[in-house]
Amino acid sequence: MSLPILDEPRTPFDGFRDECGVVGIWGHAEAANLAYLGLHALQHRGQEGAGIVASDGLQLRAMRGQGLVADVFRDRDALEALAGSRAIGHVRYSTAGGNEAANVQPLMVRYGGGGLAIAHNGNYVNARSVREELEAEGAIFQSSSDTEVLVHLVARSRQRSFVNRVVDALARVQGAGSVLVLTERMMLATRDPHGFRPLVLGQLPGGGWVFASETPALDLIGATFVRDLSPGEVVVVDQDGLTSFHPFPRTKPRACIFEYVYFSRPDTMLWGKDVYSVRRELGRRLAQEQPCDVDMVLPVPDSGVAAALGFAREIQAPFELGLIRNHYVGRSFIEPNQRIRDFGVKLKLNPVPGLLTGQRVAVVDDSLVRGTTCRKIVRLLRAAGVAEVHLRIAAPPTVGPCWYGIDTPTREELIASRNEIEEIGRFVGADSIGYLSLQGLHAAVHEGEDGFCDACFSGQYPVLHDDLQRGPQLPLFAEST
Numbered sequence: 001m002s003l004p005i006l007d008e009p010r011t012p013f014d015g016f017r018d019e020c021g022v023v024g025i026w027g028h029a030e031a032a033n034l035a036y037l038g039l040h041a042l043q044h045r046g047q048e049g050a051g052i053v054a055s056d057g058l059q060l061r062a063m064r065g066q067g068l069v070a071d072v073f074r075d076r077d078a079l080e081a082l083a084g085s086r087a088i089g090h091v092r093y094s095t096a097g098g099n100e101a102a103n104v105q106p107l108m109v110r111y112g113g114g115g116l117a118i119a120h121n122g123n124y125v126n127a128r129s130v131r132e133e134l135e136a137e138g139a140i141f142q143s144s145s146d147t148e149v150l151v152h153l154v155a156r157s158r159q160r161s162f163v164n165r166v167v168d169a170l171a172r173v174q175g176a177g178s179v180l181v182l183t184e185r186m187m188l189a190t191r192d193p194h195g196f197r198p199l200v201l202g203q204l205p206g207g208g209w210v211f212a213s214e215t216p217a218l219d220l221i222g223a224t225f226v227r228d229l230s231p232g233e234v235v236v237v238d239q240d241g242l243t244s245f246h247p248f249p250r251t252k253p254r255a256c257i258f259e260y261v262y263f264s265r266p267d268t269m270l271w272g273k274d275v276y277s278v279r280r281e282l283g284r285r286l287a288q289e290q291p292c293d294v295d296m297v298l299p300v301p302d303s304g305v306a307a308a309l310g311f312a313r314e315i316q317a318p319f320e321l322g323l324i325r326n327h328y329v330g331r332s333f334i335e336p337n338q339r340i341r342d343f344g345v346k347l348k349l350n351p352v353p354g355l356l357t358g359q360r361v362a363v364v365d366d367s368l369v370r371g372t373t374c375r376k377i378v379r380l381l382r383a384a385g386v387a388e389v390h391l392r393i394a395a396p397p398t399v400g401p402c403w404y405g406i407d408t409p410t411r412e413e414l415i416a417s418r419n420e421i422e423e424i425g426r427f428v429g430a431d432s433i434g435y436l437s438l439q440g441l442h443a444a445v446h447e448g449e450d451g452f453c454d455a456c457f458s459g460q461y462p463v464l465h466d467d468l469q470r471g472p473q474l475p476l477f478a479e480s481t
């Protein structure tokens with residue numbers, strides 16, 4: 001079904017802007033340490049908080065904190081104290097306010113049935129209304145995360161078996177969720193029926209199981225890739241081994257196409273294809289659709305590198321690393337005081353002296369969101385003496401925010417949601433600008449039977465946000481009566 005472009009909902013929870021990565025280890029004496037390593041491989045999926053919950057079969061133990069994985073787990077003794085052969089881990093990025101510490105995952109609770117920990121990558125679009133229902137029945141929430149809704153639903157389910165409780169809870173939420181659940185006795189992994197976010201299964205050399213958002217987490221700990229979990233699949237691991245079932249009605253798969261464009265690591269095998277090759281192909285097709293006559297092709301590092309390589313090969317121009325990135329300035333960088341503020345992009349990128357003077361350059365990036373980064377890059381290049389700057393974007397214009405777990409700004413902030421491409425070119429100050437077409441993007445990922453979610457580029461949202469179904473006039477949190 002083709003949906004119209006809609007006004008965006010208001011942000012119900014921090015979860016609306018969450019980006020996350022998850023890892024689970026079952027059946028290894030060093031489970032927490034392996035989860036810790038796996039989280040390092042997934043650090044790009046979230047830099048604001050990290051956590052691990054481990055189980056020794058009798059008890060769950062947690063270690064969580066704000067910051068990068070290396071900072072949160074600096075205390076080696078505390079990590080060693082996460083005893084047991086099973087563990088789940090989570091990295092998280094969230095831009096919205098709220099009590100950040102309470103939102104760090106895995107969430108861990110004790111309920112009538114014992115201990116329960118949940119790590120979630122994605123965003124549930126009906127979390128607010130489910131939360132309001134639960135609050136009206138007396139539930140008390142400790143965080144503003146949409147994942148906590150799931151915890152309450154599991155605890156309150158009337159199903160008898162634990163697995164059925166989780167399935168019951170998952171059936172109540174809509175939207176994106178690659179989820180890991182850990183109790184004292186079992187681990188459960190699932191992808192939502194649309195399969196928005198990735199989740200893979202791997203096997204450790206000694207026979208243990210691994211779940212991870214991306215395959216580099218398996219590579220790092222020496223695990224072998226077994227397969228992707230399929231959309232709507234639930235996999236349970238316990239003392240009897242591994243079982244898989246599909247308890248939810250089947251629906252059209254909607255894997256996130258932006259994972260290929262930007263979010264996943266280039267060395268990830270994602271849904272049967274390596275991300276690096278897909279990005280190079282995006283660049284090749286971009287060059288076919290939007291060629292230009294230049295002396296060299298520069299990537300915006302690191303996000304534009306693979307696409308720029310494909311672009312340069314196709315137009316047969318030299319590929320040059322004309323912009324050098326400082327890798328030690330992260331997203332969480334806090335600018336100094338007002339007087340010396342606004343280093344802007346210079347903090348991250350610096351042109352190579354001499355290389356660019358008098359040159360006509362094509363600059364290739366993976367995507368353009370607000371347009372502010374490219375505008376600064378164009379200025380930087382002109383100051384370095386380039387003769388012409390031709391901006392090429394290896395994705396279609398970003399016209400809609402993501403409701404399913406990628407951090408995109410509001411629609412107003414998305415430059416392509418309110419401007420024609422020529423106006424964007426003028427804003428960034430480029431001599432020319434060109435985007436890849438939506439058809440080009442789909443052709444590059446070789447869409448087969450399975451569909452992708454391209455809502456950020458097409459405005460076609462496969463699952464409506466709850467706020468839109470309920471109308472725009474409702475208060476943020478309805479008062480419980």
Ligand code: AMP
Nearest residue numbers: 303365367368369370371372373374407
């Ligand atoms: P902007 O200045 O907002 O146009 O930023 C564009 C840059 O942000 C591009 O270089 C992208 O690689 C990068 N980008 C795109 N989406 C995201 C995201 N969800 N999180 C962080 N960076 C992103």
